Amino acid sequence: MTKLTDLSITEALAGLDAKKFSAVELVETHIKAVEAARCLNAFITETPELARKQAKESDARRSAGKAGAMDGIPLAIKDLYCTKGVRTTAASHILGNFTPTYESTVSQKLFDAGCVMLGKVNMDEFAMGSSGGSSYFGPAINPWSGKEPDKVNRKLTPGGSSSGSSAAVASHIAMGATGTDTGGSIRQPASVAGIVGIKPTYGRCSRWGIVAFASSLDQAGPMTRTVSDAALMLRTMAGYDPKDSTSVDLAVPDFTKAVAAGVKGMKIGIPKEYRIEGINPEIDALWQKGAQMLRDAGAETIDISLPHTKYALPVYYIIAPAEASSNLARYDGVRFGLRVPGENLNGMYEATRGEGFGKEVRRRILMGTYVLSAGYYDAYYLKAQKVRRKIRNDFEEAFKTCDAILAPSSPGTAFALGEKQDDPIQMYLEDVFTVPLNLAGLPGISVPVGLAQNGLPLGLQLIGRAFDEETLFKAAGALEKAANFNEKPPYMAA
């Protein structure tokens, strides 16, 4: 029999239904895999006892004929999601031993569907980064680094900010993981770890109970090994929530039905501005190959233009820090988390926040404070918001002539940990292909398509109209089928 850790979520659910194995067996195998994989530093907090309890309950539900849509499936939860009674850190020192007294809406929905939590996974501090390198708990390591990933000279990043999520799913120690995506934090790690990740439309999933970074951009989404699994998991996570005023009251379609529907007659746009100066020729070649795969499957590709693409990153690095500086004002050493004493109240605030936040988070808070401060607001923040509208208008124009857009997910394969850590702008450029969608609120999915010459995986991204994830799943399903990506990282769950 196939190893339990090698099953997709869809296959595991079939196996559970057919009584080939129990949820307890499935979860126990994954708990062991998590323990054996500590060299990846994927988890900040492991919750094996909770997982065992949830697995038992899952088996009882299944025997009673009351199994949920994902009953018994062991997942990793990004440590940005508040989990009731389980420490939640956002990979920051400032949250200390913060243990939420409530559950985020999205993780609650997963639990309601029967999911089992293996633990909370690593990430960049407050989701600010593209390598996982800003985590207070040390970086997660990409299982593609080598057979002994923590012992090789060149340890690779699993991408970021959802670094633990991509490392855990790619190494088969979790069947799926939640991620969050503010500027590419689901799609870029999915691409460099060889897995699937979708950032749904802004408003599709509730943000309630997810530690806020930039509220007009943040979205929750699944990271899995197959497109079908992503469809199932997103369907479970999505939906209107009165507790998030920006969540949208729209019916959630059964995305799983779209995956095999094909792309016959679909018009796929190829944006010329994504062929950026100095683009890695391998990425370009993979992109052309992906376009050919979609044409062979019956789609038509057309050239489109998104003229303001190059301005998306600068806009993002004004708007996201501005929103972050406001959101992170709540860490004051009074209500939760770390407190560092000072001479007086102001001194306590400054000491707590100076010590509690890491370098990149401090940088973004300062940048955000600056662009919002008197005298600079119009020149930076207002200007960025205006260019943001132009970026969204570009997409609206493009979607008059196409149904989805094909683009690269990341500008390269996984880079070495620490490589871009001291050069913020180089790190920011990792999100060049992913950020525009966040600014426009659109959905995007990264699908693994092939290996580069260096033997590392690369994904391609499909971008869709707002609330049209179904078209994305159709195109992603076709791309997955044509690419038939079956490569596995050198480090895998034992």
Place this chain on the structure above:
Amino acid sequence: MSIDQKTVARIAHLARVKIPEDEQKQVAKDLNAILDWVAQLDEVDVAGILPLASVNDASLRWREDKVTDGGKTADILANAPAKTAGFFTVPKVIE
């Protein structure tokens, strides 16, 4: 527009984030590099363009004005670094 060490100290105070004096120069350098890079936005003509603050075009929903939550003092204080008699406590602010 460029940020000097004095500006770093000022915005660090506005943001209530302590940046030690010996780090302020480097922080100024980092921030200036980012500001120089975002300055390319000056090329874009935004005349007559309305700022986009949220991609949600729908107006915010209304709900009935009634209490739907509350009475959770213990939950709210559960993670407080210092508390007493049902309150958060802070360093003394009045003499």
